[in-house]
Amino acid sequence: MRPQLEPWVHRETGWPPDDAAHSETMLSLSNGHLGIRGTLDEGAPAALPGTYLAGFFETRPIPYAERGAGDPEIDQVLVNVTDGTRIALFVEGEPLDLRTGTLLEHERVLDLRAGMLVRTLRWRSPGGHEIAVRSRRLVSLARPEIAGIAYEAEAIGRPLRLTVASDLAVRALARRATDDPREGAVLPADTLVARCSEHERRRALLAHQTRRSGHVVAAGMDHELIAGDGFAETIEADGSLARWTLTGTAEARRPIRLAKLLAYHGAPDAEPGTLLATVRRSLDVGRALGFERLAAMQHAALDDVWAHADIELEGDAEVQHALRYALFQLHQNAACAEGHAIPAKGLTGPGYSGHTFWDTEMFVLPALSYCAPDHAENALRWRASTLPKAKAKARRLGLRGAAFAWRTIGGEECSGYLPAGTAAFHVNAAIAHAAARHAAVSGDERFEREVAAPLLVEIARMWASLGYHDDRRGGRFSIDGVTGPDEYSTLVDNNLYTNLMAQxxxxxxxxxxxxxGSEALGVEPGEVVAWRRAADAMTIPYDPELNIHLQDEDFTRHAPFDFAAVAPEQCPLLLHVPYFELYRRQVIKQPDLVLAMTVRGDAFTDEQKRRNFAYYEALTVRDSSLAAGTQAVMAAEVGDVQLAYDYLAEAILLDHHDTARNTADGLHLAALAGGWAAVINGLAGLREDADRLSFAPRLPDGIPRLAFPLTYRGRRLRVEITPSDAPYAIESGDAIEVTHWGDVLQVRPGQPAAARIAPAKPAPTLRQPPGRAPERRRPTSLS
Structure with a gap:
C-alpha cells in the first residue's frame, strides 16, 4: 500500500496486514522524549507495537567468542515501556477487530501541520452490527511527558450495547532475534518488573523497573467522558495492567466521546512512588489543559516549525510530500530530547537497539542547525555531558583526550565489534565538526565557550595521541588502524576522510x-603547537598514476570486487558476502572519500573532485541509508544535476518505499536528513564559506521552483531558486552578505537581492556498479 500524495498529510487508506509494521513506523508520533508507534487503537492486530522514552534502557552483557583487553562489556537496549494507547471496543459483545467482520471504511492520516494521527473507520461485526469510530492521537510538543487520544464511537442504524476498555499495560511481546545486525537486540519478556500501582475514579498509574539497569518508569492514564451519560464505569489496576471500562447502550447517531491522557516519567534508580507522584502532577496538568487545548498548542508549535523549516519544491508531488514528512519527523524526534541522544531511528522503533551513532552529528544536526537551532544545541550539549565517559574510554585505549562511543544510549561504548566500532574513530570527527559548524551557524558565543570548545579540545588531544609523525614518510602525520565511513574497508592506515576531519x-x-585563551580552556601552549604541526603535516593519500586521492593508503592495491557475481537481491552485501571478502576488495558500502569532499571541499580542486567522484562512484553499492544524500550533494557539485535529483529521491523516499526492507524497525533519520542535504547542499549548493553563506544553485529539468528558509546567526534568510535566477530575501533580522556562484550579494531587510543562475558545465561521465544505478527520477504530479 502506497499512501496518497498530498502536500501536508501522510494518508493511508484501507488496512494492509502484510505491511502493518511498516505502517506503524510511518505513522509514529514522537517529541524526542516520548515516542509511540502508529498502532491501531484497539491494540490488535499489531506487528511491532512500541512506546519509548528517551534514554530509558536495559543493560545486557555483550556476547564475545573471545573478548580482548579494553573491549566494552555491557550493551544498552532501548526498552519498550508501558503501553497506554489501547482502547478496545466491544459491539454487542463482539470485539472490534479488523481481521473479522467487514471493514467498510478505514483511513489513517498523519497531519503534518496539526502533529496528530487521525483515524476514521466503519466496521460491521460478524453479527451484522455497524459502528463508526474516529480517533485523534498526539504526543505533545508543548508538554513532553504527555500524550493524548480523543476517541469517539457511534452506533449506525440502531442502538447498540458498547463496551470501551481503555488499558495501561506492560505486555510481553513476541519478537524473535534475527541475523540482521541492523535490528535491535531482543530483551526478555520480563525485562520490566512491576513495582507499584494505584487507581481512583478514571485514573490509574503503574510503576515498573528494569531488572539489570535499575531504570524506573512510571506511567499514568486519565479519562474525560465528554459524551456518554448513563454508561457504567469501572477502574482497576494491578501489577502490569490497569483498565478503565465504560459500558452502556449507545443510541444511533449519538456517539460516545472520551479523551484519554497519558503521562510518562522515567529515571535511573528512582524511587517508584516518587515517580508516580510526578506522573500524578503531570496528569493534573493534562486534565487542566484538556485534549483540545493540547491540540491547539501542538498546531501552534508546528506553525513555528514550518515557518523556519518548510521546503517548497514544485514539480514533484511525491518528493515534496516526502520532504515535509522528513522535516516533520526530524523535528518531532528531536524537539524535547534535551538531556538525551537522538537515536538513529529516533523513537520510532527498536532498530539498532535505540543507539545513537555518528550519523546524528554528521547528517541530522546540520539540518537542525539551520531549521531548529535549539534542538541541535541540545543534542550537542548531551554529547558534551558524556565527556567523562569518553575520556575514560580514551584512557582504556591508551589515548589522551576523549574517544566517544561508536554506538550508545547513555554515553558508554556499546559496540562489541572492533573493526566497525571502536576503530571507527571518525565518530569523534563528526562530533567536533557538528560542534564547530553549529557555533559558526548560530553565532552563539556561549555555546562555543561551554560546549564546542571542550569538545574540540578533548578530541584534538585524542587525535594528537592517536597519530604520529612517521619518519618513513618524511615526518608526515599518520593515523593508522582505523575505519572510516566505508565499513567495507576496516582497520586501514590513513583513511583520507578521517585524516582531513582530524586536520x-x-x-x-x-x-x-x-x-x-589557553588558561580558560586548560590547554598548555605546547599542545597548540603540536596540534598545528600535526595538522600541517597530515598525510593526504594520493595516487599519481590514477590521478586520484586514495580512500586510504592501500585502497587501490586491493583486487577489484566482482560486482557481476552478485545478484540485486543479494544487497546489502553484508548479509550475503563474508566480511573477509568485502574487506580485501575495492567495494564501498557508503561514501567515504566522497563524503570528505562534501565537508572538506577546501582540500580539493574542482578537477580533483570530478576525478575522485567518477572513480569512487563506480565502486559504491549504497548498502547504507546514509549513502544517497551524500552522493546527491557531490553529483550536483560536479554538474550532474539529474543524478543529484535521482539520489535525492532515493534518500527522501527510502522509508516511504521501504527500500532497505527494514523500515519496520523504525525510520532512518539520517536518510531523511540526507534528503534535506540533497536539496539544500545539493540543488541549492549551500556551503559555509568563512563568515558567509555560499550558494551555487541549479535545478533539474521539470522542477520550476525551489524555496526554503534558513536560520543563520539570528537572521531568517529566504532563498528562492528558479531555472533562471535566485532571489535572496531577509524575512527577519539584520542584513547579510551571501555568495552566489562566487559573486557577493548584499541582502538587506526589505531589499531582496537576485542573481542569474550560472551556465552549466559538462558533467564527468559517472557510472555505478552493475545493477546499482539509482532509478531515473521524473517529476510526479498530485494526480
Whole structure:
C-alpha cells in the first residue's frame, strides 16, 4: 500500500496486514522524549507495537567468542515501556477487530501541520452490527511527558450495547532475534518488573523497573467522558495492567466521546512512588489543559516549525510530500530530547537497539542547525555531558583526550565489534565538526565557550595521541588502524576522510585557544603547537598514476570486487558476502572519500573532485541509508544535476518505499536528513564559506521552483531558486552578505537581492556498479 500524495498529510487508506509494521513506523508520533508507534487503537492486530522514552534502557552483557583487553562489556537496549494507547471496543459483545467482520471504511492520516494521527473507520461485526469510530492521537510538543487520544464511537442504524476498555499495560511481546545486525537486540519478556500501582475514579498509574539497569518508569492514564451519560464505569489496576471500562447502550447517531491522557516519567534508580507522584502532577496538568487545548498548542508549535523549516519544491508531488514528512519527523524526534541522544531511528522503533551513532552529528544536526537551532544545541550539549565517559574510554585505549562511543544510549561504548566500532574513530570527527559548524551557524558565543570548545579540545588531544609523525614518510602525520565511513574497508592506515576531519578539528581547536585563551580552556601552549604541526603535516593519500586521492593508503592495491557475481537481491552485501571478502576488495558500502569532499571541499580542486567522484562512484553499492544524500550533494557539485535529483529521491523516499526492507524497525533519520542535504547542499549548493553563506544553485529539468528558509546567526534568510535566477530575501533580522556562484550579494531587510543562475558545465561521465544505478527520477504530479 502506497499512501496518497498530498502536500501536508501522510494518508493511508484501507488496512494492509502484510505491511502493518511498516505502517506503524510511518505513522509514529514522537517529541524526542516520548515516542509511540502508529498502532491501531484497539491494540490488535499489531506487528511491532512500541512506546519509548528517551534514554530509558536495559543493560545486557555483550556476547564475545573471545573478548580482548579494553573491549566494552555491557550493551544498552532501548526498552519498550508501558503501553497506554489501547482502547478496545466491544459491539454487542463482539470485539472490534479488523481481521473479522467487514471493514467498510478505514483511513489513517498523519497531519503534518496539526502533529496528530487521525483515524476514521466503519466496521460491521460478524453479527451484522455497524459502528463508526474516529480517533485523534498526539504526543505533545508543548508538554513532553504527555500524550493524548480523543476517541469517539457511534452506533449506525440502531442502538447498540458498547463496551470501551481503555488499558495501561506492560505486555510481553513476541519478537524473535534475527541475523540482521541492523535490528535491535531482543530483551526478555520480563525485562520490566512491576513495582507499584494505584487507581481512583478514571485514573490509574503503574510503576515498573528494569531488572539489570535499575531504570524506573512510571506511567499514568486519565479519562474525560465528554459524551456518554448513563454508561457504567469501572477502574482497576494491578501489577502490569490497569483498565478503565465504560459500558452502556449507545443510541444511533449519538456517539460516545472520551479523551484519554497519558503521562510518562522515567529515571535511573528512582524511587517508584516518587515517580508516580510526578506522573500524578503531570496528569493534573493534562486534565487542566484538556485534549483540545493540547491540540491547539501542538498546531501552534508546528506553525513555528514550518515557518523556519518548510521546503517548497514544485514539480514533484511525491518528493515534496516526502520532504515535509522528513522535516516533520526530524523535528518531532528531536524537539524535547534535551538531556538525551537522538537515536538513529529516533523513537520510532527498536532498530539498532535505540543507539545513537555518528550519523546524528554528521547528517541530522546540520539540518537542525539551520531549521531548529535549539534542538541541535541540545543534542550537542548531551554529547558534551558524556565527556567523562569518553575520556575514560580514551584512557582504556591508551589515548589522551576523549574517544566517544561508536554506538550508545547513555554515553558508554556499546559496540562489541572492533573493526566497525571502536576503530571507527571518525565518530569523534563528526562530533567536533557538528560542534564547530553549529557555533559558526548560530553565532552563539556561549555555546562555543561551554560546549564546542571542550569538545574540540578533548578530541584534538585524542587525535594528537592517536597519530604520529612517521619518519618513513618524511615526518608526515599518520593515523593508522582505523575505519572510516566505508565499513567495507576496516582497520586501514590513513583513511583520507578521517585524516582531513582530524586536520580540521586540530586547526579549529588551536584557533579556539587563540581566541578564548589557553588558561580558560586548560590547554598548555605546547599542545597548540603540536596540534598545528600535526595538522600541517597530515598525510593526504594520493595516487599519481590514477590521478586520484586514495580512500586510504592501500585502497587501490586491493583486487577489484566482482560486482557481476552478485545478484540485486543479494544487497546489502553484508548479509550475503563474508566480511573477509568485502574487506580485501575495492567495494564501498557508503561514501567515504566522497563524503570528505562534501565537508572538506577546501582540500580539493574542482578537477580533483570530478576525478575522485567518477572513480569512487563506480565502486559504491549504497548498502547504507546514509549513502544517497551524500552522493546527491557531490553529483550536483560536479554538474550532474539529474543524478543529484535521482539520489535525492532515493534518500527522501527510502522509508516511504521501504527500500532497505527494514523500515519496520523504525525510520532512518539520517536518510531523511540526507534528503534535506540533497536539496539544500545539493540543488541549492549551500556551503559555509568563512563568515558567509555560499550558494551555487541549479535545478533539474521539470522542477520550476525551489524555496526554503534558513536560520543563520539570528537572521531568517529566504532563498528562492528558479531555472533562471535566485532571489535572496531577509524575512527577519539584520542584513547579510551571501555568495552566489562566487559573486557577493548584499541582502538587506526589505531589499531582496537576485542573481542569474550560472551556465552549466559538462558533467564527468559517472557510472555505478552493475545493477546499482539509482532509478531515473521524473517529476510526479498530485494526480
Amino acid at each position: 580540521a578539528n586540530l586547526r579549529a581547536a588551536a584557533a579556539l585557544v587563540d581566541r578564548l
